[in-house]
Amino acid sequence: MPDRVLVTREIPEAGLRVLDAFDVTVLHERPPGRDELLEAVGGASGVLSTATETMDGEVMDAAGEALRVIANMAVGYDNVDVVAATERGVVVTNTPGVLDETTADVAFMLLLATARRLGEGERLLRAGGWEWWGPKQLMGPDVWGKKLGIVGFGRIGQSVARRAKGFGMDVLYHNRSRREEAERELAASYLDLDELLETADFVSIHTPLTDDTHHLIGETELRRMKPEAVLVNTSRGPVVDEAALAEALADGQIFAAGLDVYEDEPEVHPGLLELENVVLAPHIGSASVETRDRMAVLAAENLAAVLCGEDPKTPVDA
């Protein structure tokens, strides 16, 4: 009997093809409800999950003794209780390295769109409100030549830095530990977080969500930023205190923000929805055709490897 595998969402075909040898159940396009997940997971040896499913001890116990691997189709794995998995002998994997450039594109897209007020301009035009070209209309700060502060200087943060170099920007970064090789390669300067927030014209967040990074950017940090500064977040919503951000944007404490992720997806803080100076994207950082194929294939290969008694390519450290 082939091992039972649960795929919690519809994923690209390329990933499903890797799982041909298993008895695969694919749920549907929308995220499963909690009860549905608990029921569907019963008897699975492997689960291919996405960031929308909370994979905790209860889900693992509902899967039962057979469960050997949770392959998360995301680089972030804050939705998986890795400690609970380790206690149960379940391997957890993620999909690092295949989405860096694609996510960096979206961070840069938000940075440009936010600074140059693209969302606001498009809303004006579509509503029939664009009456003339104006010498003072929709002005925003230049991006080229400015200081970009990158918080979290891993693979994605460094890919953003490479883009910034093409725009003649000065790259500043903050990271838990210094990345001296990347610093040299990208001529980036290390600053502590407070200094970075006080100095940067643009701040782009690329840290994973952990207990230490929850609300890393809150009221105090937003107050440190320049009034003309722009904040971009493509990492995880809870890294930024959304209520504090909505207030800072409404009060003009900072110029604008570009967000791809939210504290309680798919909910967005109502204060943000009312503001013109925020560009809101629906968590599309990795949503290119090629990258979603790569993520699905890597997650499926990791899952298949564990079920075949081999080492997965990208396990998560417990």
Ligand code: DGY
């Ligand atoms: C990731 O890979 O972490 C993306 O945010 C999709 O969940």
